Amino acid sequence: xxxxxxxxxxxxxxxxxxxxxWYADEGETVQKGEPLFTVETDKATLDVEAPASGVLRRVxxxxxxxxxxxxxxxxxxxxxETLAEKTGVPPSPTQIISPTPVSEASRAATASxxxxxxxxxxxxxxxxxxxxxxxxxxxxxGPDGAIIERDVLAYxxxxxxxAITPVAQRMAxxxxxxxxxxxxxxxxxxxxxxxxxxxxxxxxxxAQPPVSPTMAGTVNTPIEVIxxxxxxxxxxxxxxxxHTTTAPVxxxxxxxxxxxxxxxxxxxxxxxxxxxxxxxxxxVARALREHRRLNASLDGDTIKVWQRIHIGLAVDTExxxxxxxxxxxxxxxxxxxxxxxxxxxxxxQAGQSTPAELNGSTFTITxxxxxxxxxFTPIINPPECxxxxxxxINRQAVAIGENIAIRQMVWLSLSFDHRLVDGAPAAxxxxxxxxxxxGPHLLMA
Amino acid sequence: xxxxxIAEALRQAIREExxxxxxxxxxxxxxGIPGGWGGxxxxxxxxxxxxxxxxxxxxxxxxxxxxxxxxxxxIGGLRPIVDVxxxxxxxxxxxxxxxxxxxxxYMSGGTVKVPLVMRAPVGATRRGAxxxxxxxxxxxxxxxxxxxxxxxxxxxxxxxKSAIRDDSPVIVFEHKLLYGSKGPRKEHGALDATGExxxxxxxxxxxxxxxxxxxxxxxxVGKLLTVYRALEAAERLAQExxxxxxxxxxxxxxxxxxLILESVRKTGRLVIVEEDNLTGGWAGDIAxxxxxxxxxxxxAPIKRVSAPDTPPPFAPVxxxxxxxxxxxxxxxxxxxxx
Numbered sequence: 001x002x003x004x005x006x007x008x009x010x011x012x013x014x015x016x017x018x019x020x021x022w023y024a025d026e027g028e029t030v031q032k033g034e035p036l037f038t039v040e041t042d043k044a045t046l047d048v049e050a051p052a053s054g055v056l057r058r059v060x061x062x063x064x065x066x067x068x069x070x071x072x073x074x075x076x077x078x079x080x081e082t083l084a085e086k087t088g089v090p091p092s093p094t095q096i097i098s099p100t101p102v103s104e105a106s107r108a109a110t111a112s113x114x115x116x117x118x119x120x121x122x123x124x125x126x127x128x129x130x131x132x133x134x135x136x137x138x139x140x141x142g143p144d145g146a147i148i149e150r151d152v153l154a155y156x157x158x159x160x161x162x163a164i165t166p167v168a169q170r171m172a173x174x175x176x177x178x179x180x181x182x183x184x185x186x187x188x189x190x191x192x193x194x195x196x197x198x199x200x201x202x203x204x205x206x207a208q209p210p211v212s213p214t215m216a217g218t219v220n221t222p223i224e225v226i227x228x229x230x231x232x233x234x235x236x237x238x239x240x241x242x243h244t245t246t247a248p249v250x251x252x253x254x255x256x257x258x259x260x261x262x263x264x265x266x267x268x269x270x271x272x273x274x275x276x277x278x279x280x281x282x283x284v285a286r287a288l289r290e291h292r293r294l295n296a297s298l299d300g301d302t303i304k305v306w307q308r309i310h311i312g313l314a315v316d317t318e319x320x321x322x323x324x325x326x327x328x329x330x331x332x333x334x335x336x337x338x339x340x341x342x343x344x345x346x347x348x349q350a351g352q353s354t355p356a357e358l359n360g361s362t363f364t365i366t367x368x369x370x371x372x373x374x375x376f377t378p379i380i381n382p383p384e385c386x387x388x389x390x391x392x393i394n395r396q397a398v399a400i401g402e403n404i405a406i407r408q409m410v411w412l413s414l415s416f417d418h419r420l421v422d423g424a425p426a427a428x429x430x431x432x433x434x435x436x437x438x439g440p441h442l443l444m445a
Numbered sequence: 446x447x448x449x450x451i452a453e454a455l456r457q458a459i460r461e462e463x464x465x466x467x468x469x470x471x472x473x474x475x476x477g478i479p480g481g482w483g484g485x486x487x488x489x490x491x492x493x494x495x496x497x498x499x500x501x502x503x504x505x506x507x508x509x510x511x512x513x514x515x516x517x518x519x520i521g522g523l524r525p526i527v528d529v530x531x532x533x534x535x536x537x538x539x540x541x542x543x544x545x546x547x548x549x550x551y552m553s554g555g556t557v558k559v560p561l562v563m564r565a566p567v568g569a570t571r572r573g574a575x576x577x578x579x580x581x582x583x584x585x586x587x588x589x590x591x592x593x594x595x596x597x598x599x600x601x602x603x604x605x606k607s608a609i610r611d612d613s614p615v616i617v618f619e620h621k622l623l624y625g626s627k628g629p630r631k632e633h634g635a636l637d638a639t640g641e642x643x644x645x646x647x648x649x650x651x652x653x654x655x656x657x658x659x660x661x662x663x664x665x666v667g668k669l670l671t672v673y674r675a676l677e678a679a680e681r682l683a684q685e686x687x688x689x690x691x692x693x694x695x696x697x698x699x700x701x702x703x704l705i706l707e708s709v710r711k712t713g714r715l716v717i718v719e720e721d722n723l724t725g726g727w728a729g730d731i732a733x734x735x736x737x738x739x740x741x742x743x744x745a746p747i748k749r750v751s752a753p754d755t756p757p758p759f760a761p762v763x764x765x766x767x768x769x770x771x772x773x774x775x776x777x778x779x780x781x782x783x
Contacts, residue, residue: 123713123744142745143783149713149744 002077003052007061009069010041010355017041019065019073020136026059030076038134039067042234043322043358045134045351055079062117064136119146127152133159164191171196173371231320242382247418250377251427255434257393257410263440267334274338280365280390281311281337283436285330286443288363291429293421295362297383303420312361312381313341315348322348323381325361369393375411385420388433389413410437449642450625454598455488455564458605459526461646463496466524469609470500472511473528477501485530486566486619486626512538512563516546516614519561524609531576532565532618535583546614547589558612562605568620568670568720569757569764570632577757577764579721581668584616585697585730591615591651592697596623596672598640600695603649611651618697620669636673654701656708660688663714663778666705666731668694671718671750671769678774687778697727705731706739713744714781718774723751745781750774 007017020038024030035047036056050056054076061073077083118140120128124147128135135147138155142148164172164179168191172179175196182199184191242248260279267274288295288309296305309330312323324344326337347353364381369392378389391411398407412433416426436442449457463469475481476489477498483490493501504511508529515525529535535542546559569577584592591613595601601619608615623638624630657672658679667675672693679689690708694701709715715735717728728749735747750769758764 121713121744122741126741141783143780146745 002057002075002081002083003054004072005036005051005056005074005076007039007067007069007071007073008048010039010046016066016068018136019061019063019067020045020134021063022056022059023047024056026056026074028056029079030054030056037073040134040136041355042231042237044353044355046354050076052076058083064118119144121146121148124149124152128155131156163189165193168193168196170372172199175200231322235320238382239379242379246380246382248377248380248415249418249423249426250413250415251423251430252375252411252413253430253434255410255412255437256398256407257437258408260437260440261393261408272335272338274334275341276369276390276393277313277365277367278334278337278341279440280367280388280437281313281326281329281341282332282334283433283440283443284363284365284388285309285311285332287429287432287436289330290432291425293425294386294416294429296385296420297362298385298417298420299383306362308362310360310362312364312384313344314364314366314381315345317349317351319351322353322358323361323364324348324353324357325359327360363387365390369410375413378413378415380415380417384417386414386416386426386429389415412437446641446643448639449598449602450627451595451598451601451619451638452487452624452626454602454640454642455605455619456483456490456492457642458602458609459489460492460495462524462606462609463492463500466609468522469524469526470496470502470518471526471528472502472504472515474504474506474511474530476528477503482630484528485630486621486624487628487630488564488619488624489528508534508537509541512541513545515561515563516541516549516559519546519559519614520549520557524560524562526562526564526609528564530566531572532567532580533575533578535563535565535580535616538563542584542590542614542616543587547587550613551589559614560609560612561614562608562617563614564617564619566621566624567618568622569752569768570621570634571759571761571764573759574756579618579669579719579752581618581697581719582721582725582727582730585727589614590698592618593651593695594618594620594668594697595695596620596669596693597638598625598642600649600655602642603647604651604695606646607648607651610648615651618669622670623673636670638673649695651696652699652701653696654692654694654704656690656704657693658689658691660690660712662688662690662712663716663781664690664692664705664708664712665716665718665774665778666692666694666728667718668697668727669720671720674769674771674774675716675718677771678778681771681775682778685779687782689778700734702734702738706735709735709739710742713742714778715743716748716750716774716777716781718750718769720752720768722754723749724754726751748777748781750777 010017017039020040022037023035030036030050032053033049036050038045038047057075057077059074061067067073120135121142127149133152133155138147138151140147141151163184169179171193177196177199179191182191182195185195186192264274264279292305295309296303308328311326311329313326315322315324326340344357361384363384364387366378366387367390368376369390372392374391376389378387380387393408393410395406396409397404398409412430414426414430459471471489473484476484477493489501512527515527518525546561549557549559567579581592581594584590591611593604593608593615595604605617608617621632622635625639626632658676660679665675665679675691679691682689690712692705692708717731719726719728721727728751732747732749750773752767752769758767
C-alpha cells in the first residue's frame with residue numbers, strides 16, 4: 001500500500017514552505033523515521049521524516065519549489081507495487097489541499113523539455129555540504145545554469161564575515177560602514193577600531209565600493225542585490241501588514257531602574273544569572289495578568305483575549321529578526337526564564353529554531369538597549385495587540401524631591417493597536433510596568 | 446645535450462640498445478635497403494651501415510609473416526624491434542600481436558616472455574583512410590600489451606629504450622607529424638618537436654605521465670599530436686583568464702592514472718583530446734576512470750574532443766576539419782565555464 005509523503009503543516013502562520021533538498025533520490029529505499037527532506041519556512045529550516053519504509057517514488061517536488069502545506073510530493077511504496085495512474089494514490093483523509101499547481105507546472109515544463117530542476121556539480125555539492133549551505137540559497141552560473149564550485153565559493157565569501165572587535169563593530173554600524181568588506185589588521189585578522197577609523201578617513205580606499213565615473217552623474221547601481229525571500233520576505237510581509245492594518249500608538253515612559261539594576265546585581269551575587277530581558281519578561285508577564293486586554297489578538301471581527309501569556313522576545317540573528325516565544329511566562333520563575341531564553345536565543349541565532357518555538361506569542365518585547373538606543377517606536381507583531389520596546393539603562397541626573405541624584409534610568413516604549421484597546425488602558429498597563437521596574441519588591445506583594 | 450627530432454631520438458635509442466645488447470635487432474619493410482629512407486619515416490636510416498643487414502632485417506610486404514617471425518624470435522630469446530610503415534597495417538598482424546604475443550606469458554603461466562617492440566606510425570597526414578588512423582585504443586584494450594605514445598624527442602628516446610628492455614610486448618605509437626622527418630619524408634603540416642636529448646644514457650620508466658603545463662582551472666589530457674593542440678589551446682585560454690593544466694600520459698598502458706586524478710581533484714574539470722574516433726576511444730576510458738574515481742571533485746561534465754565517427758577523409762580540407770584543432774579544444778573548455 002503506497003503511503004503519501006505530505007508537506008507537514010507548520011504552525012498557524014505557515015501555509016507554504018520551500019523545499020530545500022531531498023535526502024533520497026527517486027527510486028531509493030527510505031526508512032521510516034529517517035530524515036526524508038528538508039523544508040524552509042519563513043522562519044526556520046527543518047527536516048521531515050519519512051512516514052513509512054519503502055521505495056521513494058513519484059517525486060513531484062524539487063529543491064527550490066514552493067509547496068502548499070499538506071500537499072503530496074511523493075509516495076513511498078514497494079518497489080514492484082503498481083501505482084495508480086495520473087496523480088497516483090487517491091487522496092487520503094488527511095489530505096486537504098490537492099497536489100499543488102507548482103508540481104503540475106513543473107511536470108508540464110519537464111514534458112515540454114524545459115528543465116525545472118537545478119543541477120549542481122558534484123564538486124559544488126561536496127563543498128556546500130561541508131559548509132552546510134542550503135542548496136536553495138545558491139545561484140548557478142555554470143553550464144545549463146548548474147551550480148558549480150565558484151557559486152558556492154561566492155556564497156561563502158558573502159556569508160563569512162571577518163572577526164571584529166565590539167568597539168569597532170559599534171563604530172562601523174554607527175557610521176553606516178559595511179565592515180564585512182574590510183581587511184582586519186588586528187590579531188588573527190580581526191577588524192579593530194583603527195581599521196574602522198582608517199576606513200572612515202579614507203573614503204576612497206579599497207574598503208569602499210569602487211568609485212565609478214558615473215558617480216558624478218545621476219546613475220546609481222546597487223552594491224548588493226538581496227532577493228526578498230525566506231526570512232527577509234516574511235519580515236517584510238509582517239512589517240507591512242502591521243503597518244498598514246494596525247492603528248499603532250506609541251506611549252513612552254521614563255522609568256527609574258535603579259532598584260532593578262540592584263536586584264540583578266544581587267541575583268548575580270547569589271549565582272542566579274539573569275539578563276535584563278529575563279527581568280522584563282518576568283515583569284511584563286505579571287503586569288499582563290492584571291491587564292488582560294493587552295494580552296490579546298485581533299482575529300477577523302473578534303478580539304481574542306488570551307488566557308495564557310506567551311511572551312515573544314525579538315532576537316537579532318544573522319538570518320534576520322526572529323521572535324522565539326517563552327510560553328506561560330507569567331508562571332515561570334526567573335531561573336527558569338533565564339534558562340529558557342538562553343536556549344531559545346542560541347537556537348535562533350544558529351538557525352535551529354523549530355516552528356513551535358517561533359509561534360504563538362501573545363505579547364512581544366524588543367530590546368535595543370545594547371545598541372545604545374533610548375526610545376523608539378516598535379512595530380506591533382501581528383496579530384498581537386502590543387509590543388514593549390526597552391531602551392538602554394543609563395545613569396542620569398534626576399530630581400528626587402528637591403535634590404538631584406544619579407539614577408539608572410530606562411525609557412520604555414509601548415506600541416499598541418488602538419483598534420483593540422484604548423489609550424487609557426494601555427497607559428495604565430505601561431504605568432504598572434514602570435511601577436514594577438521601579439519597585440520590583442512589589443512583584444512579591 | 447644535443448638537439449634532436451623524434452626520428453633522430455628513436456634512432457639513437459635503437460643504436461644504443463643494439464650496441465648494448467646483441468640480442469636486439471630490427472625487422473620490417475625497407476628499413477635498411479641501400480638508398481632507402483630507413484623505413485617510412487627515416488627512423489632506421491643508416492643503422493645497417495653499423496649493424497649490417499643481419500640485424501637490420503628487410504622483409505617482403507608481409508606484416509603477419511614478419512610479426513610472426515619477431516614473436517618467435519622474442520620467445521626464443523632475442524629482442525626484436527618491429528617496424529610497420531603505417532600503423533594501419535597492424536591489422537594484418539593482429540593475430541600474432543593479440544592472440545600470440547599478448548597472451549603467451551599468461552598462457553604459459555609466466556614461463557614464456559615475449560620481449561617484442563612494435564613501432565607504428567599513426568595520425569592523419571594527407572594520406573587517406575588507410576594510412577591515417579589512430580589505433581591506440583585497439584591495443585590499450587588488449588591485456589598483455591604495453592602501449593607507449595611519446596610526444597617529445599626526450600621521451601621518445603627514454604621510453605623506447607625502456608620498451609626494448611621490457612620483457613612484455615610493447616607497442617610504440619609514433620605520430621607522423623611529430624617525427625621531424627626530413628627530405629622526401631617531411632610531412633605536410635608537421636610540427637617541430639625537436640628537443641634536447643642528453644648525451645648520457647637515461648631511461649624513462651613506463652607508466653609515468655608528465656604535466657606539460659600547469660594550471661588550476663581545467664585539466665586537458667592529450668597524447669601525441671593532441672598534446673600540442675592542447676598546449677596551443679591552453680595558451681589561448683590563458684589570454685581569457687582560464688589556466689589549463691595539460692597532461693601527457695606518455696604511456697597509455699600502464700596508465701599513470703593518479704597523475705590525471707590528482708590534476709582533476711585540483712581543477713575540477715576534464716577535457717580529453719585525441720585524434721581517434723569518438724566511439725569506443727581511449728578518451729572515453731579516461732573519462733570513465735575519472736567519473737568512477739574522482740566524481741565528487743568534478744565541477745562540470747567531462748568533455749571529449751575526438752575525431753568524428755568516420756574514417757579519416759582524404760580531401761585536405763576535410764582532414765583539417767576531422768583532426769581535432771586547438772580551436773575545438775578551446776571551445777570545449779569554454780563550454781565548461783559557460
